Every structure is written in structure tokens, then in C-alpha cells.
Amino acid sequence: MKYFDELKRSMAWLGTKPNIVFTGQAIGFSGHAISNTMAGVPQDKRIELPVFEELQLGMATGMALEGWIPITCYPRFDFFILGLNQLVNHLDKMQDMSKGDMKPKVIIRVAVGSKVPFSAGPQHTQNHTEAMRKMLTEVEVVELIEPEQIFDAFQKAYESDKSTLIIEHGEYYSSK
Numbered sequence: 001m002k003y004f005d006e007l008k009r010s011m012a013w014l015g016t017k018p019n020i021v022f023t024g025q026a027i028g029f030s031g032h033a034i035s036n037t038m039a040g041v042p043q044d045k046r047i048e049l050p051v052f053e054e055l056q057l058g059m060a061t062g063m064a065l066e067g068w069i070p071i072t073c074y075p076r077f078d079f080f081i082l083g084l085n086q087l088v089n090h091l092d093k094m095q096d097m098s099k100g101d102m103k104p105k106v107i108i109r110v111a112v113g114s115k116v117p118f119s120a121g122p123q124h125t126q127n128h129t130e131a132m133r134k135m136l137t138e139v140e141v142v143e144l145i146e147p148e149q150i151f152d153a154f155q156k157a158y159e160s161d162k163s164t165l166i167i168e169h170g171e172y173y174s175s176k
């Protein structure tokens with residue numbers, strides 16, 4: 001059981017679900033490590049997006065309000081922070097703001113950039129997991145450290161009635 005293989009297995013399993021749609025940059029085409037985990041996902045389940053992190057999460061929230069379960073992918077945690085307005089002020093608070101009438105469910109994949117075999121630099125390798133845990137009240141935060149956690153984490157996120165932020169580690173794609 002390897003980290004990367006478990007991510008691929010999880011995405012392939014989710015890709016069989018009728019209400020799942022995948023969104024993000026380089027998920028329809030190769031471009032980064034997350035895109036390589038999508039090999040078992042049908043192309044018609046993928047929506048390729050440009051680089052617009054805040055709009056991407058707002059779009060995923062809107063899709064969730066229409067009954068979809070979007071899995072929205074961000075290849076670097078550092079740039080996902082551009083979407084924090086949508087995460088912290090909208091997705092995480094919508095249930096409270098609507099007095100329980102709206103409860104969108106989004107599964108968010110973010111990757112902490114790898115520092116080995118070489119470092120991509122400080123703007124590509126930061127881990128903001130603890131900050132997310134402090135800011136979010138309704139969105140579950142799950143950090144994937146070991147391969148054994150991966151499938152169960154995605155299965156639980158799919159079966160949950162809450163949104164889930166899943167943090168992956170790029171350097172584990174090839175080292176664990």
C-alpha cells in the first residue's frame with residue numbers, strides 16, 4: 001500500500017459515484033502530482049479550470065448547493081489560501097447563515113509542496129493545516145500522513161454530511 005496508489009484508488013472509487021464531479025487545474029490534463037492521481041477517473045467527470053482559486057471554491061460551493069459533491073483540487077496549499085474567503089466566510093458558515101437550510105458538501109484536496117529531492121521554495125511548500133483547524137467550525141480538516149489513512153478519509157468525506165478539507169503531502173507521493 002503506497003501513498004500515491006491509495007490516492008489513485010480513492011479517486012477511481014469516487015469517480016464511480018453518480019453525484020461526484022472533479023474540478024481544478026490540470027485535472028483533465030497532466031500538469032502536477034494531483035493530476036496523476038486522476039488516472040482512473042472518467043474524463044466526463046472532470047472540469048478543467050484556469051487559475052482562479054477563489055472562484056473555483058465558490059463554483060464548487062454552488063455546485064454542492066445543486067446536489068453535486070464536487071471534489072475540487074488545489075496543487076499547492078500556498079495558493080489555496082487565495083480561496084480562503086470562500087472557505088472561511090461562505091462554505092464553512094453557510095449552514096449557520098441559512099439557519100440550517102443550506103448545507104453544501106464539498107471535498108477539497110490540497111497538497112503541501114515537496115521539499116525533496118529539492119525544495120520548490122517557501123511559496124510552494126507551506127503547510128497551513130493548523131491555521132485551517134483554528135479557522136473552520138463546520139468543515140472537517142484531515143491531514144493525510146500515512147497511506148493507510150487515505151481511502152478511509154475519502155470514503156468518510158463522501159459519506160459525511162459535512163464538507164472536508166483533505167491535506168496531502170506531495171513528497172509522500174513517491175516516498176511512502
